[in-house]
């Protein structure tokens with residue numbers, strides 16, 4: 001599911017240079033982030049990289065996140081001078097709105113021009129936020145690989161979008177905020193960094209800790225718990241019992257219940273959850 005990139009300083013420097021070269025060719029940048037973790041799924045130096053280019057922030061996977069939090073994040077990014085849109089690039093929700101918005105920018109650019117130039121865009125974002133899915137949604141074809149197979153780069157190509165717009169076919173893949181432990185956890189919950197970073201049982205226990213604090217009702221309802229217990233471990237045990245994740249000798253099968261919890265969080269089965277809220 002994830003592009004397993006090992007970021008090291010040389011690679012980051014190269015990425016930065018490549019993005020800066022590509023920026024010279026485009027009118028606007030589409031920055032894709034994960035609506036469940038709008039802080040951690042942004043590249044730490046994105047503002048410095050993109051500088052004054054027009055920017056459209058896409059809160060993607062908004063089908064999995066809390067809709068009131070989506071609204072607050074939309075407001076947050078608008079206040080900082082970006083255009084912003086919540087999307088679901090899996091189903092295509094928001095794609096027409098985005099094309100409409102881009103169409104307006106294209107018309108603005110060409111308002112007084114005799115020869116209408118195409119409006120050019122590039123997509124940027126950290127791994128797993130849905131860049132390839134967005135390209136496919138906008139072009140209406142399977143032009144970009146989604147999932148775990150790294151795309152084959154054939155040199156730069158412009159993909160034509162409706163309404164005299166062109167999209168750079170290879171998105172800029174940026175490094176995430178991995179140096180901050182809270183960001184590392186949130187990225188891991190969402191499946192955006194390798195699971196081996198923590199063992200699954202520890203990761204799931206951390207997830208329960210967050211959910212029992214911020215979404216107790218969803219946790220209780222999903223796992224049919226009468227009451228939440230005090231500690232994450234007690235809750236994990238109770239959930240494991242409900243789900244029959246028990247080993248011989250009546251020991252809890254932590255490995256198995258951890259996988260259930262993480263899978264059900266990632267697929268939105270526990271509910272629509274945003275892990276990072278706009279700070280008041």
Ligand SMILES: Nc1nc2c(ncn2[C@@H]2O[C@H](COP(=O)(O)OP(=O)(O)O)[C@@H](O)[C@H]2O)c(=O)[nH]1
Pocket residue numbers: 001003060061062063064087088089090091125126127128129130131132133134145146147
């Ligand atoms: N639920 C949901 N899943 C999505 C959405 N967009 C992408 N995905 C999934 O997220 C994973 C990563 O998407 P991909 O486009 O490969 O991300 P990339 O690494 O940024 O190119 C894939 O399994 C997609 O199917 C979305 O809006 N909602």
Ligand SMILES: [Mg+2]
Pocket residue numbers: 131132133145146147
């Ligand atoms: Mg991709």
